[in-house]
Amino acid sequence: MAQHEGFVRFDDVQKSYDGETLVVKSLNLDIARGEFLTMLGPSGSGKTTCLMMLAGFETATHGEIYLDGRQINDVAPHKRDIGMVFQNYALFPHMTVAENLAFPLEVRGKGKAEIGDRVKRGLDMVQLGAFGNRRPAQLSGGQQQRVALARALVFEPHLVLMDEPLGALDKQLRETMQYEIKHIANNLGITVVYVTHDQTEALTMSDRIAVFNDGRVQQLASPDQLYEAPVNAFVAQFIGENNRFSGKVKRVENNTAEVEVAGHLIRALPVNIDGAGDTTTLSLRPERAHINPTEPLPNLFEGRVQELIYHGDHIRARVAVLGTDDFIVKMPNAHGHDHLQQGDDVRLGWHVDDCRALDA
């Protein structure tokens, strides 16, 4: 998938608003043609600024941005041919839905017949064929979202930017729209750069995710890699749930680090540590810890169940272990699973590979 030369390319891009602090610090990013790339990060991490620089609404303080091999730093926004979906849709309230869709075609000087044809196809694509004469205010949030999507696609751009497009929708609708956007993007073969702070959204939709924090890309990887192999403590903590231990590295050998936590030794996978004597954060996903394991495991500790929380498809146990009392274990609500009681003494175990020794 990754091409040698990206379709979109950020080359050492920096951005400062006040001339004192950098909001984006040295961004290098290649996005392949047809890729669905998500910029994920907390607010203020610089992800939206990057999107705005790509759209042309902010200028890069340093570095170059390329689109399809062409440097676009000084190209005006309307000449970039980039479709964009905004956070609050930005549908023009004084135009009907059809007029909204026709707008990008009209400013491109398309003929009446072609405009009518394309608007119809655009509305059909998002299943709003009958809504052309409505005003945006007469539509529900989800319908407005679809119109915004259709409008950003109707002039057939090769690149579409989406700035938290589902932020204003309720949870159920958001999930439906995630799939819908994903399918449309796949069918049309367009490149999408998607900005969100919702990790679930990022995981379900993206080919690759760039995790932003503090103006830098912390990790650029596919969703599964990001979840299963975070390279630092921020990514581990930001993506999904995780149990963390702070400890000191005692020994590293055979791809195993022995880390001292609360007087016990934990065997973990060295990922982002220098060697013995280093302080580290250990990260373990709640579903990778086993309660009362039947197989022998390299990490095995005594704990006590503090609380059981019923979640339907799974049960979460809060366990006191290794000096912390908020170690979370996820147990699938499967046939024949263990029935625990609050206060039960349990053994907790996990594999070396599932416990990652990251930066402190």
Next chain:
Amino acid sequence: MAQQATLPISGHELPADAQSLKARLRKSERTNKWRAFLFVVPLLLFILITFIIPIGSMLYRSIDNPQVVETIPRTAAMLADWTPPDPPSEDVFKTLVAELRSPPDPAAIGKLAVRINYEVSGASSLFRKTERRLKRLDDAAPYREQLIKIDKDWADPELWAAIKSLDSPLTGSYFLAATDMTRNVNGEIEMQPGSRQIYLTLFWRTFWLSGFITLMTLLLGFPIAHLLAILPLRTGNLLMILVLLPFWTSLLVRTTSWIVLLQTNGVLNDLLVWLGIISNDNRIRMIYNKAGTVIAMTHILLPFMILPLYSVMRTIKPTYMRAARSLGATQWTAFWRVYVPQTLPGVGAGAILVFILAIGYYITPALVGGQDGQLISNMIAYHMQTSLNWGLAAALGSLLLGAVLVLYFVYNRLVGIENMKLG
């Protein structure tokens, strides 16, 4: 879900004693209604006494015409058979003398004289002269010749036509006068001779100057309002004070400052001469003419345009412009097709506000308008204060009021008054 479906659906059915329920509801809300009403009573009375009643009586004056009917009713009635151009018969003169000798009250003939004078100039002195000599008339001789001997105006068919036309307690003659029309001796409505037409010209000037001033405030106010709306709130508020500052200054002070600035030996002309742009002999006349009225009124009415525009522009999110640009529109297209249409409620509100204020403006044109910068309201003031022809003043005012209402109606039809945003 299934459980709910089996429940009897009776929630919306009123019980049998529905009427008494309604009655009880009304009773329980009556106290609140009365209390709410009592809160507004003082204001209601104030408006009624100081505004609605005076305006109503003023409007009534534009058609009120009691003088002829009260003082010389029989004479006026007899004129029904009269045919111009000859003076009426001796009978008519006889009745007139009889009625003038026994007026309903001592001031009645004076009022009658003033009223007829509005229609036929010179009638006032004619009546006074005649009134003084009523006692000396020879009752044996025909009154017709005696009166014509006192003043030959008694033979003027226009005078008699005027009396005839005023033979009704209500009249449209003030409105005729207000639109430069009159009745000829045959009672037909015709335009005044060109030299005596003033009001239509003034109405026309008032409307086009007001329209022009509205346009000027829009052209000047739009960019300012836009700037205020896009600036950060702190800076915007600071600039807003500059916009509002004139509001807190007396209208008179602002108008006279314009005199200081614009007069022939004023600041602006001095500056232009000093800069060598104009010579000392060719100082520009910028005041005491239409230009003065336009400049001063544009300045004074500007906030009324800026404020509604600002309040509307404030609500237009910048993402609309960004969206338009990302869709391929140039800055200008995005502005014209996406931004401007969304400001229309503000433009409409500002324009109608400025226009309505402008067509009724009085002090500023009176001070800086000179001869040709006067508006219709100055003429209304003249008839109220100087000529004391309140009926005509009322008719002019009613026409102005009617024009505003028509305008409001048209605006409502075109734009919809509910789309108007004043802030």
